[in-house]
Amino acid sequence: xxxxxxxxxxxxxxxxxxxxxxxxxxxxxxxxxxxxxxxxxxxxxxxxxxxxxxxxxxxxxxxxxxxxxxxxxxxxxxxxxxxxxxxxxxxxxxxxxxxxxxxxxxxxxxxxxxxxxxxxxxxxxxxxxxxxxxxxxxxxxxxxxxxxxxxxxxxxxxxxxxxxxxxxxxxxxxxxxxxxxxxxxxxxxxxxxxxxxxxxxxxxxxxxxxxxxxxxxxxxxxxxxxxxxxxxxxxxxxxxxxxxxxxxxxxxxxxxxxxxxxxxxxxxxxxxxxxxxxxxxxxxxxxxxxxxxxxxxxxxxxxxxxxxxxxxxxxxxxxxxxxxxxxxxxxxxxxxxxxxxxxxxxxxxxxxxxxxxxxxxxxxxxxxxxxxxxxxxxxxxxxxxxxxxxxxxxxxxxxxxxxxxxxxxxxxxxxxxxxxxxxxxxxxxxxxxxxxxxxxxxxxxxxxxxxxxxxxxxxxxxxxxxxxxxxxxxxxxxxxxxxxxxxxxxxxxxxxxxxxxxxxxxxxxxxxxxxxxxxxxxxxxxxxxxxxxxxxxxxxxxxxxxxxxxxxxxxxxxxxxxxxxxxxxxxxxxxxxxxxxxxxxxxxxxxxxxxxxxxxxxxxxxxxxxxxxxxxxxxxxxxxxxxxxxxxxxxxxxxxxxxxxxxxxxxxxxxxxxxxxxxxxxxxxxxxxxxxxxxxxxxxxxxxxxxxxxxxxxxxxxxxxxxxxxxxxxxxxxxxxxxxxxxxxxxxxxx
Amino acid sequence: xxxxxxxxxxxxxxxxxxxxxxxxxxxxxxxxxxxxxxxxxxxxxxxxxxxxxxxxxxxxxxxxxxxxxxxxxxxxxxxxxxxxxxxxxxxxxxxxxx
Numbered sequence: 033x034x035x036x037x038x039x040x041x042x043x044x045x046x047x048x049x050x051x052x053x054x055x056x057x058x059x060x061x062x063x064x065x066x067x068x069x070x071x072x073x074x075x076x077x078x079x080x081x082x083x084x085x086x087x088x089x090x091x092x093x094x095x096x097x098x099x100x101x102x103x104x105x106x107x108x109x110x111x112x113x114x115x116x117x118x119x120x121x122x123x124x125x126x127x128x129x130x131x132x133x134x135x136x137x138x139x140x141x142x143x144x145x146x147x148x149x150x151x152x153x154x155x156x157x158x159x160x161x162x163x164x165x166x167x168x169x170x171x172x173x174x175x176x177x178x179x180x181x182x183x184x185x186x187x188x189x190x191x192x193x194x195x196x197x198x199x200x201x202x203x204x205x206x207x208x209x210x211x212x213x214x215x216x217x218x219x220x221x222x223x224x225x226x227x228x229x230x231x232x233x234x235x236x237x238x239x240x241x242x243x244x245x246x247x248x249x250x251x252x253x254x255x256x257x258x259x260x261x262x263x264x265x266x267x268x269x270x271x272x273x274x275x276x277x278x279x280x281x282x283x284x285x286x287x288x289x290x291x292x293x294x295x296x297x298x299x300x301x302x303x304x305x306x307x308x309x310x311x312x313x314x315x316x317x318x319x320x321x322x323x324x325x326x327x328x329x330x331x332x333x334x335x336x337x338x339x340x341x342x343x344x345x346x347x348x349x350x351x352x353x354x355x356x357x358x359x360x361x362x363x364x365x366x367x368x369x370x371x372x373x374x375x376x377x378x379x380x381x382x383x384x385x386x387x388x389x390x391x392x393x394x395x396x397x398x399x400x401x402x403x404x405x406x407x408x409x410x411x412x413x414x415x416x417x418x419x420x421x422x423x424x425x426x427x428x429x430x431x432x433x434x435x436x437x438x439x440x441x442x443x444x445x446x447x448x449x450x451x452x453x454x455x456x457x458x459x460x461x462x463x464x465x466x467x468x469x470x471x472x473x474x475x476x477x478x479x480x481x482x483x484x485x486x487x488x489x490x491x492x493x494x495x496x497x498x499x500x501x502x503x504x505x506x507x508x509x510x511x512x513x514x515x516x517x518x519x520x521x522x523x524x525x526x527x528x529x530x531x532x533x534x535x536x537x538x539x540x541x542x543x544x545x546x547x548x549x550x551x552x553x554x555x556x557x558x559x560x561x562x563x564x565x566x567x568x569x570x571x572x573x574x575x576x577x578x579x580x581x582x583x584x585x586x587x588x589x590x591x592x593x594x595x596x597x598x599x600x601x602x603x604x605x606x607x608x609x610x611x612x613x614x615x616x617x618x619x620x621x622x623x624x625x626x627x628x629x630x631x632x633x634x635x636x637x638x639x640x641x642x643x644x645x646x647x648x649x650x651x652x653x654x655x656x657x658x659x660x661x662x663x664x665x666x667x668x669x670x671x672x673x674x675x676x677x678x679x680x681x682x683x684x685x686x687x688x689x690x691x692x693x694x695x696x697x698x699x700x701x702x703x704x705x706x707x708x709x710x711x712x713x714x715x716x717x718x719x720x721x722x723x724x725x726x727x728x729x730x731x732x733x734x735x736x737x738x739x740x741x742x743x744x745x746x747x748x749x750x751x752x753x754x755x756x757x758x759x760x761x762x763x764x765x766x767x
Numbered sequence: 768x769x770x771x772x773x774x775x776x777x778x779x780x781x782x783x784x785x786x787x788x789x790x791x792x793x794x795x796x797x798x799x800x801x802x803x804x805x806x807x808x809x810x811x812x813x814x815x816x817x818x819x820x821x822x823x824x825x826x827x828x829x830x831x832x833x834x835x836x837x838x839x840x841x842x843x844x845x846x847x848x849x850x851x852x853x854x855x856x857x858x859x860x861x862x863x864x865x
Contacts (some may be wrong), residue, residue, distance in 0.1 A: 138839075201865070308849075358783065549865075625770070641789055641790055642790070643787055644788070644790050645790065648788075663847070663848050663851070666817075666818055666848045668820065669788075669820075670818075670820055670821075670852070673788055673789055673820045673821075674820065675822055676789070677789045677820075677821075677822065680789075737821045737824065737825070737856065738820075738821040740856070740858060741820075741821050741852070744855045744856075
């Protein structure tokens with residue numbers, strides 16, 4: 033049944049629920065089927081009853097006819113009288129016959145002397161009347177058919193009602209069917225005819241022909257049966273039968289309802305209640321089990337099957353739920369671990385830009401966007417020493433956790449090899465050796481590694497099956513370098529890699545990437561492609577690596593749009609700005625004005641001890657100009673001397689080189705600022721540990737004394753290596 | 768820088784005048800072994816000394832070490848600025864200053 037609302041059964045009102053009661057439905061169907069069956073049975077019974085009653089009546093009438101024939105032929109001359117009546121009738125003209133019922137007509141039969149007491153007619157009437165009353169039939173009479181005219185001509189009629197009694201010679205029309213049937217009867221069975229007549233209604237006539245000695249039919253002894261009796265009998269019978277049927281119907285309905293309630297409704301209700309309980313318990317997280325298993329229904333039919341199936345379903349649901357809980361917990365655990373892995377992997381890649389803020393010789397930027405939570409791509413960069421920067425970009429075969437694990441190993445091995453000072457090719461060769469041994473997962477990694485000599489711009493690179501790098505010369509365009517590829521790393525043992533050199537000039541840009549960039553695919557399965565990538569780089573045309581990488585990433589995203597990211601996208605870009613130029617080339621040792629508005633002086637001299645007085649002279653001159661106390665003068669001189677001594681002793685050893693000393697003053701607060709710049713080996717004297725000046729250890733601390741004195745005598749000191757120069761700046765506040 | 772020597776038997780007084788810096792200290796350092804030969808009591812007179820740098824300190828330290836083995840050494844007439852340097856560098860603990 034289709035419910036109009038989405039109510040569940042237990043939410044319905046009682047009346048609503050009763051509408052669906054199986055018991056009521058059973059009663060209704062039982063009553064309907066009993067009534068239908070009763071009607072059919074009653075019809076059949078009544079028909080049968082009517083048939084046998086009629087048969088019985090006919091039998092009675094037949095007996096009456098036989099009796100009447102016997103008495104009328106033996107006790108009287110029925111045959112003779114019949115022939116006489118018929119002779120008279122037959123002799124009548126048609127118009128005389130039409131006068132039937134009139135006195136005139138009766139006159140025509142006066143020769144029969146029907147009024148005569150004890151006469152032939154009188155005897156016959158009495159005989160027939162006797163039979164009539166004895167058999168209690170409707171009418172007994174003798175008649176003969178006028179076949180051509182379809183009439184029955186009465187000979188003797190014993191009708192007790194004198195009003196409707198016919199007299200000899202009277203006739204009335206009868207059906208030709210009856211005439212034919214009666215005249216053609218062959219003597220078998222009983223001769224009767226039931227017909228509807230306008231005059232008498234439904235009439236049953238039983239007949240018996242009376243034949244003369246010649247064997248011709250003289251007339252028929254006819255008995256009419258009262259059909260009314262049949263009908264009354266039938267009515268009574270039907271009434272009784274109806275009552276009986278009603279009683280039986282009610283009884284059956286009651287019994288059926290009781291039985292249905294016991295074997296159908298109650299078990300179903302129990303299953304239904306168990307279902308409700310089951311749902312409620314689940315809602316309230318009651319851990320009650322076996323709602324259906326405890327039902328104990330043994331009806332031995334589909335309902336028992338239903339309850340067994342429900343119990344099985346309950347058990348399976350429980351098992352499924354237990355499994356599901358386990359699986360969900362497992363999934364959560366994996367999810368947590370995966371996000372941890374993501375974090376670890378992200379932390380593996382250097383992500384702080386600019387990575388070497390003090391290095392002015394290059395700008396560097398990189399990004400990695402994994403397609404999944406963890407990726408197989410990586411980039412890396414690190415300083416091998418002060419003058420060598422290692423650049424790496426790599427793509428591990430496969431995806432997900434296995435790729436991430438392989439990536440970790442690859443990255444670690446690569447960095448270890450490179451940090452040992454091995455060249456690009458040897459690094460790859462060693463890495464391949466390590467990764468191809470016991471490489472059971474058959475994974476591999478494509479790597480491009482470049483080692484930049486920062487001071488000269490010489491880039492030594494090796495390619496292990498990785499994408500072609502892109503190079504832009506200062507005044508040129510971005511172009512792919514079809515460099516020499518080695519086999520992928522980890523793919524084959526004993527592979528030897530070769531390196532090549534690129535001389536970077538200031539303004540040159542090198543851009544490397546993984547296949548996630550050119551192979552980024554949009555919804556219509558078109559790839560981004562290296563051509564488009566190079567085109568985008570040229571369109572952006574910026575020297576800032578971050579602008580370039582962000583620009584490429586943006587156009588890849590624009591290209592791919594809604595399509596699922598397929599591969600990790602990783603890029604690394606470096607702009608070489610050239611080694612910092614010292615000012616030695618264009619200066620002879622001479623004084624010249626410093627940049628900062630003429631408030632200072634600059635001196636460039638060859639860094640040898642003999643030039644120290646020149647430096648001190650310049651400083652003294654400057655300090656005298658600002659009215660410096662002798663004590664501060666000496667402190668500044670001490671610091672200047674120590675730094676100058678450092679430069680002469682170490683910067684260019686064993687050769688010599690120039691040092692540029694700048695003296696400047698500041699106002700508010702008043703201070704002297706002295707800067708030393710040399711193009712010697714990168715060296716930060718401030719990193720030297722302060723000496724332990726206790727007597728016991730003084731021998732060992734000789735070297736740190738100078739810088740210690742500098743620190744003690746000035747207020748601020750800083751070092752940076754910029755544009756290929758060691759730049760040391762110190763500041764002394766002048767009260 | 769001027770180096771003025773006043774010898775009296777095994778006593779030697781070295782009076783320094785001017786600056787004892789990276790330029791002049793090596794010269795003193797070069798002369799010292801010869802000057803200190805046989806000396807039992809060494810006196811540095813800093814009356815006229817204006818300036819001492821770490822290079823100078825190293826020479827003083829080396830002289831002190833030599834004298835530790837063969838006698839004694841004192842430094843006298845140290846001006847305030849140089850005294851400050853001695854104090855800062857811990858040389859006041861190493862040298863005998865009068």
